[in-house]
Amino acid sequence: MVQEHHSLRGLAAGLTAALLLSACSLLAPHPSTSQPPTPQTSSPQPQGSSPQPSQSPSPSPPAPHAPPPARENHLSAATRSLVAQARTQVAHGDLPAASSTLDRALRIEPNNPLLWIELGRLRLAESDAHQAEGCGRKALALASGDRGTQAQAGRLLADALRAQGRNQEARDVESQPFMNSSP
Amino acid sequence: MARSKPHRLRNLLVVLAVAIVALTAMGAIWIVYLDRVVTRDFQGRLWSVPARVYAEPLDLYAGAPVTADDLEEELRRLHYRSGDPTAGPGVYRRHGGDFDLHARRVRFVDEIREPELVSIRAGSDSIIGLRHADGTELPVFRLDPLLVGNVFPVHGEDRIVLSPGDVPPLLRLGVKAVEDRRFDEHHGVDPYGILRALWADLRAGRVIQGGSTLTQQLVKNYFLSDEQTIGRKATEAVMALRLEAHFSKDDILVAYLNEVYLGQDGARAIHGFGLGSEYFFAKPLAELDVGELALLIGLVKGPSYYDPRKHADRARARRNVVLQELADARLIDAAAAKRAAAEPLGLRPPGGSYVPAYLDLVRRHLKRDYAEADLAAAGLAVYTTLNPRAQAAAEHSLTRHLTRLDAASRVRDAHLEGAVIVADPNSGDVVAVVGGRAVGAEGFNRALDARRPIGSLVKPAVYLAALETGRYNAATMLDDAPITLKLSDGSTWAPQNYTHEIYGRVPMARALAESMNLATVRLGLDVGLPRVADTLVSLGLETRPTLNPSLLLGTVEMTPLEVVQVYTTLANGGFRARLRAVQAVLDEQGRPLKSFKVQVEAAAPPAAVYQLDRMLTLVTARGTGRGASARLPPGTIVAGKTGTSSDTRDSWFAGFTGTYLAVVWVGYDDNRPTGLTGAAGALPVWADAIASVKSASFQPVPPELVEDRWIGFGDGLETTAACSADAVAVAVPAGISLPGKPGCASSPTPSLTDKIKAWFKNTIH
Numbered sequence: 001m002v003q004e005h006h007s008l009r010g011l012a013a014g015l016t017a018a019l020l021l022s023a024c025s026l027l028a029p030h031p032s033t034s035q036p037p038t039p040q041t042s043s044p045q046p047q048g049s050s051p052q053p054s055q056s057p058s059p060s061p062p063a064p065h066a067p068p069p070a071r072e073n074h075l076s077a078a079t080r081s082l083v084a085q086a087r088t089q090v091a092h093g094d095l096p097a098a099s100s101t102l103d104r105a106l107r108i109e110p111n112n113p114l115l116w117i118e119l120g121r122l123r124l125a126e127s128d129a130h131q132a133e134g135c136g137r138k139a140l141a142l143a144s145g146d147r148g149t150q151a152q153a154g155r156l157l158a159d160a161l162r163a164q165g166r167n168q169e170a171r172d173v174e175s176q177p178f179m180n181s182s183p
Numbered sequence: 184m185a186r187s188k189p190h191r192l193r194n195l196l197v198v199l200a201v202a203i204v205a206l207t208a209m210g211a212i213w214i215v216y217l218d219r220v221v222t223r224d225f226q227g228r229l230w231s232v233p234a235r236v237y238a239e240p241l242d243l244y245a246g247a248p249v250t251a252d253d254l255e256e257e258l259r260r261l262h263y264r265s266g267d268p269t270a271g272p273g274v275y276r277r278h279g280g281d282f283d284l285h286a287r288r289v290r291f292v293d294e295i296r297e298p299e300l301v302s303i304r305a306g307s308d309s310i311i312g313l314r315h316a317d318g319t320e321l322p323v324f325r326l327d328p329l330l331v332g333n334v335f336p337v338h339g340e341d342r343i344v345l346s347p348g349d350v351p352p353l354l355r356l357g358v359k360a361v362e363d364r365r366f367d368e369h370h371g372v373d374p375y376g377i378l379r380a381l382w383a384d385l386r387a388g389r390v391i392q393g394g395s396t397l398t399q400q401l402v403k404n405y406f407l408s409d410e411q412t413i414g415r416k417a418t419e420a421v422m423a424l425r426l427e428a429h430f431s432k433d434d435i436l437v438a439y440l441n442e443v444y445l446g447q448d449g450a451r452a453i454h455g456f457g458l459g460s461e462y463f464f465a466k467p468l469a470e471l472d473v474g475e476l477a478l479l480i481g482l483v484k485g486p487s488y489y490d491p492r493k494h495a496d497r498a499r500a501r502r503n504v505v506l507q508e509l510a511d512a513r514l515i516d517a518a519a520a521k522r523a524a525a526e527p528l529g530l531r532p533p534g535g536s537y538v539p540a541y542l543d544l545v546r547r548h549l550k551r552d553y554a555e556a557d558l559a560a561a562g563l564a565v566y567t568t569l570n571p572r573a574q575a576a577a578e579h580s581l582t583r584h585l586t587r588l589d590a591a592s593r594v595r596d597a598h599l600e601g602a603v604i605v606a607d608p609n610s611g612d613v614v615a616v617v618g619g620r621a622v623g624a625e626g627f628n629r630a631l632d633a634r635r636p637i638g639s640l641v642k643p644a645v646y647l648a649a650l651e652t653g654r655y656n657a658a659t660m661l662d663d664a665p666i667t668l669k670l671s672d673g674s675t676w677a678p679q680n681y682t683h684e685i686y687g688r689v690p691m692a693r694a695l696a697e698s699m700n701l702a703t704v705r706l707g708l709d710v711g712l713p714r715v716a717d718t719l720v721s722l723g724l725e726t727r728p729t730l731n732p733s734l735l736l737g738t739v740e741m742t743p744l745e746v747v748q749v750y751t752t753l754a755n756g757g758f759r760a761r762l763r764a765v766q767a768v769l770d771e772q773g774r775p776l777k778s779f780k781v782q783v784e785a786a787a788p789p790a791a792v793y794q795l796d797r798m799l800t801l802v803t804a805r806g807t808g809r810g811a812s813a814r815l816p817p818g819t820i821v822a823g824k825t826g827t828s829s830d831t832r833d834s835w836f837a838g839f840t841g842t843y844l845a846v847v848w849v850g851y852d853d854n855r856p857t858g859l860t861g862a863a864g865a866l867p868v869w870a871d872a873i874a875s876v877k878s879a880s881f882q883p884v885p886p887e888l889v890e891d892r893w894i895g896f897g898d899g900l901e902t903t904a905a906c907s908a909d910a911v912a913v914a915v916p917a918g919i920s921l922p923g924k925p926g927c928a929s930s931p932t933p934s935l936t937d938k939i940k941a942w943f944k945n946t947i948h
């Protein structure tokens with residue numbers, strides 16, 4: 001009984017956090033800029049011996065087709081400044097420098113889909129649609145649970161596919177449900 | 184008779200004249216030949232400036248996992264010295280966790296940073312914040328890229344070549360004052376110098392002075408052997424004269440400064456003042472003080488006799504003689520000479536950042552990815568992905584454990600060997616390479632070239648192939664029961680478990696965690712060998728393995744580097760990142776030759792890889808890799824797999840955190856059995872290396888349509904953490920039904936709202 005009590009309390013706390021997060025995302029459609037660097041790794045693991053992914057509030061399965069737990073990806077102060085620097089370098093036509101700058105950002109936050117989207121856009125600018133596609137797919141995998149970022153990643157992927165003449169695959173991506181989210 | 188005498192004389196004169204003409208002609212041809220040798224080779228040497236190789240610079244930002252002590256160690260590695268930072272670049276001051284740093288001018292891949300004053304606050308586990316000199320916030324700041332070597336991509340010599348602008352004026356003048364006072368006047372050979380030397384030798388009754396000019400010394404080093412014959416001396420003199428005729432004094436002096444032999448570091452000859460400065464003082468030449476420069480200049484006379492590491496007293500005396508000569512030549516004032524003469528030698532401790540195994544990979548990737556003609560250009564800068572901290576941690580862990588394992592072994596006539604590669608799986612960046620226990624020496628690079636059977640390291644590919652079919656999940660029960668196969672060559676094959684036990688029905692997660700051979704062979708045969716081979720290839724194995732059932736237990740041979748490529752895809756959510764050691768190469772003007780990009784390609788379905796990766800965390804939590812946790816910070820989640828080849832000839836561990844992937848191999852060079860499993864040999868090396876580099880837990884983003892469920896590790900039945908002591912969390916396709924443990928599984932699952940209601944009810948009452 002006591003055990004169950006604890007797990008339920010944890011559940012409620014998780015749910016509250018999830019509600020707050022989704023409320024945040026409703027209130028702030030544009031990514032806010034003062035978030036912790038890696039939101040996806042923010043919840044502590046219960047025990048080293050029984051790892052549990054951070055997103056699901058309970059080991060029990062959610063109802064089928066329930067919306068995945070809301071998450072929102074942000075850039076940290078460091079990666080934000082590097083992205084700004086990369087964009088400046090692109091504006092000056094120095095694509096190789098921009099590429100190295102984004103490499104730095106990715107070393108800091110390798111699992112941030114926003115950085116992979118940024119890198120994919122750069123690859124498109126370099127006319128490397130194949131690599132852009134890889135970045136788009138990687139971003140999409142990392143954006144799981146973040147509709148807004150999924151939509152951005154999906155648009156990158158569709159553009160990269162189209163640039164390779166794979167229009168049908170691009171349309172398939174664009175017909176995914178997450179593509180309806182506003183940017 | 185009367186006519187014949189003058190006739191004979193005339194004949195004699197003619198013969199003599201012909202001989203003189205012939206000799207002159209031969210001499211002229213000889214001189215022309217030497218002239219051509221000198222111009223061609225000197226020109227060639229002048230332009231074959233090696234590429235400078237840099238490590239990945241350390242980025243500092245709020246939250247970066249760098250402590251105050253780490254930061255100071257890094258600054259020392261970069262040859263920053265403690266002092267007053269306002270005095271000039273290359274100096275820092277530390278107060279507790281607060282650092283003021285005067286960063287040097289350096290060229291990064293993407294920009295040149297001018298000298299800059301910054302303040303850094305470091306805490307006990309990470310960087311707290313950074314500020315500019317004017318107090319404004321600095322979001323991110325790069326430390327200097329560490330120079331780790333110089334390679335001629337073609338022949339692989341190690342040199343730090345100075346261009347004329349890099350030579351400190353005092354060095355230029357000092358070398359002339361000490362070694363060749365009339366350098367600016369003579370034409371390559373100095374008759375006065377020779378006479379003076381001869382006079383000194385005659386008075387002493389033995390050879391005490393050479394009388395060679397700098398030009399002659401350079402010619403000797405460049406073109407000639409060490410023998411002391413008249414013929415060689417003549418050749419040397421002619422070549423010196425021709426060199427002077429073709430090249431400026433400054434070219435010759437700078438070439439001399441780059442060529443001169445200054446000492447020996449094991450098998451590595453220290454040539455040139457640039458490398459000498461690094462080797463003896465761990466500082467760039469420009470930062471040497473008067474005494475340090477004087478010591479280097481003094482070494483020219485006898486690098487082994489005056490070796491400051493072996494003969495400190497001789498070296499000190501020689502330095503002080505040079506200081507006196509510099510003062511006599513009015514290059515420094517007498518007071519400064521006296522002060523410098525009282526200073527200690529200031530040598531850096533020996534050992535350090537020489538990383539031949541890593542440079543080996545750099546050379547191969549340069550050859551792989553660049554045109555040879557591009558690499559021949561002078562003054563290239565190669566920016567690598569080397570992380571000196573990870574490199575040091577991997578070297579230290581390997582040598583320490585091999586020494587321990589050797590001491591515990593009964594084998595006395597051979598030493599265990601090993602290899603470690605550390606990579607960033609997200610980018611494919613190779614950050615450390617250890618090619619054997621003699622870490623500072625060139626030689627057989629086991630990390631790149633030792634091709635060995637991988638044993639159970641192959642199993643994740645078998646399980647991934649199974650998950651990809653959709654017919655299996657972590658809770659699927661497998662049959663760990665004896666099996667005998669008839670092979671195509673007519674022989675039979677009856678594999679066994681390492682423990683020689685038979686486990687019966689086990690959930691897939693446990694079969695992998697405990698590396699059960701029988702269950703794996705049955706699984707692999709059910710999935711099909713071609714599928715398993717396909718999976719290995721899509722993960723990154725370059726040659727498709729032979730379809731033999733023993734493939735399922737890892738008879739396939741791979742190098743540690745190839746294992747890294749395959750496991751990178753597992754650590755990177757199914758995305759294959761092409762391994763690279765070279766980020767970019769810049770030419771002398773700072774233009775990129777060809778920039779390397781992070782190459783990612785979708786290689787395996789992310790959902791299947793996620794399910795597999797979660798099973799691999801059980802290897803270290805409950806299975807054959809559980810020895811790792813005692814060596815890692817508490818609560819760190821890592822995924823990995825042990826591997827042991829037949830008769831324990833090879834001990835492997837491949838594993839990853841959220842930050843790094845590392846692969847370790849331990850074995851004997853002559854392939855004899857080690858008596859070590861992957862867990863006993865390679866795993867401790869892996870765990871200690873990973874523990875000493877700051878590394879985040881492995882917590883991948885869960886894909887949609889995959890969810891966590893609790894199952895019994897022994898029986899595979901769905902349960903709760905509270906209900907079963909051996910409950911483990913596994914990732915399975917969302918919504919699938921799992922057989923439940925009676926009285927435990929909450930099936931049908933109550934909705935979230937039901938649970939909330941129940942919780943409120945419980946707390947209110």
